[in-house]
Amino acid sequence: MSSLQTMSVNHHLTDETIQEYSAGALSVPMETLIACHLTVCAHCRARVERADQIGGFMISASDGVEVSASAADLLQRAKAAGSESSTRSTGPRGDSGNLISGVPRPLGRLLPKPINQLAWKRIAPGIKQFNLDVDTNRKGAFKLLHLTPGATLSDHSHEDRELTYVVRGSYHDEIGHFKTGDIADLDGHHSHKPVIDSKEPCIALIATHSPVRYSGILSRLMQPFVGI
Amino acid sequence: MTKTDKPPTAGGRSKAAIDPAAATLRKTMGDALVAIGRDRDEHAFALIYNYYAGRIKSFLMGKGMNEDTADELTQEIMLTVWRRAESYDPKKAAASTWLFTIARNRRIDYLRGNSRIEVELDDELLDIRTTESDTQARFVAQEQVADDIDAALAVLPAEQRQVMHLSYFRGMSHGAIANWLDLPIGTVKSRIRLAMQSVKSNLKGEDDVLERDDYLDSE
Ligand SMILES: [Zn+2]
Numbered sequence: 225m226s227s228l229q230t231m232s233v234n235h236h237l238t239d240e241t242i243q244e245y246s247a248g249a250l251s252v253p254m255e256t257l258i259a260c261h262l263t264v265c266a267h268c269r270a271r272v273e274r275a276d277q278i279g280g281f282m283i284s285a286s287d288g289v290e291v292s293a294s295a296a297d298l299l300q301r302a303k304a305a306g307s308e309s310s311t312r313s314t315g316p317r318g319d320s321g322n323l324i325s326g327v328p329r330p331l332g333r334l335l336p337k338p339i340n341q342l343a344w345k346r347i348a349p350g351i352k353q354f355n356l357d358v359d360t361n362r363k364g365a366f367k368l369l370h371l372t373p374g375a376t377l378s379d380h381s382h383e384d385r386e387l388t389y390v391v392r393g394s395y396h397d398e399i400g401h402f403k404t405g406d407i408a409d410l411d412g413h414h415s416h417k418p419v420i421d422s423k424e425p426c427i428a429l430i431a432t433h434s435p436v437r438y439s440g441i442l443s444r445l446m447q448p449f450v451g452i
Numbered sequence: 453m454t455k456t457d458k459p460p461t462a463g464g465r466s467k468a469a470i471d472p473a474a475a476t477l478r479k480t481m482g483d484a485l486v487a488i489g490r491d492r493d494e495h496a497f498a499l500i501y502n503y504y505a506g507r508i509k510s511f512l513m514g515k516g517m518n519e520d521t522a523d524e525l526t527q528e529i530m531l532t533v534w535r536r537a538e539s540y541d542p543k544k545a546a547a548s549t550w551l552f553t554i555a556r557n558r559r560i561d562y563l564r565g566n567s568r569i570e571v572e573l574d575d576e577l578l579d580i581r582t583t584e585s586d587t588q589a590r591f592v593a594q595e596q597v598a599d600d601i602d603a604a605l606a607v608l609p610a611e612q613r614q615v616m617h618l619s620y621f622r623g624m625s626h627g628a629i630a631n632w633l634d635l636p637i638g639t640v641k642s643r644i645r646l647a648m649q650s651v652k653s654n655l656k657g658e659d660d661v662l663e664r665d666d667y668l669d670s671e
Binding site (some may be wrong): 249273294451 | 504507509510511522545546547549552556557559564569570572579580581619623625644648652670
């Protein structure tokens with residue numbers, strides 16, 4: 225056993241999501257959520273490396289176009305510039321330790337305070353949310369949910385992808401049992417109704433591409449507030 | 453004006469179903485990156501530049517960047533290659549993979565105005581199972597994996613190759629590809645999935661590494 229705790233991750237990203245992430249075609253919220261799972265899952269990290277390799281193949285196999293400078297021109301410029309820009313930091317944004325204990329850094333960077341001190345907004349019995357999206361024009365949602373043990377979310381589906389990363393606690397739905405570190409990578413074909421089954425509150429990070437469709441009238445009224 | 457070179461085609465190891473020119477190209481470019489990082493080798497840089505600069509510019513223009521901007525960013529990317537080649541690790545990735553990730557990230561930075569969100573390797577929650585594995589075994593596996601990926605991609609059915617090209621080169625989402633080709637999104641996703649799986653099915657070596665690490669981890 226390594227000195228660091230290893231989460232037992234059971235639910236992974238789909239091949240399509242891995243590919244779209246590698247191609248750089250996803251939004252910042254989706255990327256953030258994926259990077260959280262990749263932090264705790266070496267298996268999916270290896271899959272992303274493989275997808276990046278396909279990207280390299282695509283470039284190698286393509287036809288080039290003419291460029292204005294030669295290699296010699298560029299080296300000339302590099303020498304003239306000296307070492308001025310070679311000293312820029314190479315480490316990932318230059319600080320150490322996690323910003324918030326137990327939270328992968330890509331998410332930790334977005335949180336102003338530890339999870340239990342966030343300004344949670346109550347939106348339904350047993351459900352509180354913390355909105356992470358600064359871009360109000362975006363159609364999809366990007367938020368943290370704080371779900372009380374026993375809470376049940378409305379049955380809902382999505383036109384497009386819905387990603388859920390379990391930060392703490394656990395829930396189950398028609399698809400399976402999701403625990404800390406797991407990712408639920410759903411597309412529009414799934415309709416699901418999650419039930420929180422951990423003793424502690426479940427903290428889930430959610431990102432969607434498009435608004436959500438609820439099946440009941442009451443749920444539809446709730447939709448603008450819940451957004452998942 | 454610099455015209456891009458054809459791939460070098462000198463000898464190299466060859467295997468059934470593996471394109472010897474692709475394997476040679478990979479070896480040549482990997483060695484060149486190492487030589488730049490270690491010796492500031494200008495000849496090696498010219499080799500990388502003459503093959504990849506025009507292709508990277510074409511990749512940048514794929515997502516609608518105008519030619520002047522793409523030309524400027526290509527030079528910036530190639531300067532990054534010159535300056536950061538010592539961080540290239542041939543045990544981890546082929547040269548083309550390393551170049552792709554630099555070009556992709558720069559394209560995202562430029563078009564979106566903020567950086568791609570990635571794993572931070574000093575995260576205390578990092579699952580270290582594969583990164584700590586025996587590097588020599590991994591190097592052998594990585595060479596094998598690269599050969600296998602090349603072989604699998606070379607025979608990809610045209611309709612799968614088309615969606616992969618639109619995704620990687622044009623940076624289109626699966627939804628945008630579906631609109632562009634006037635296909636249901638499910639069809640695009642299943643073509644992507646099939647392409648990813650045909651690459652995966654060739655990768656027994658890498659899965660062995662993963663399984664062994666899983667085993668070590670459970671001790
Ligand atoms: Zn995973």
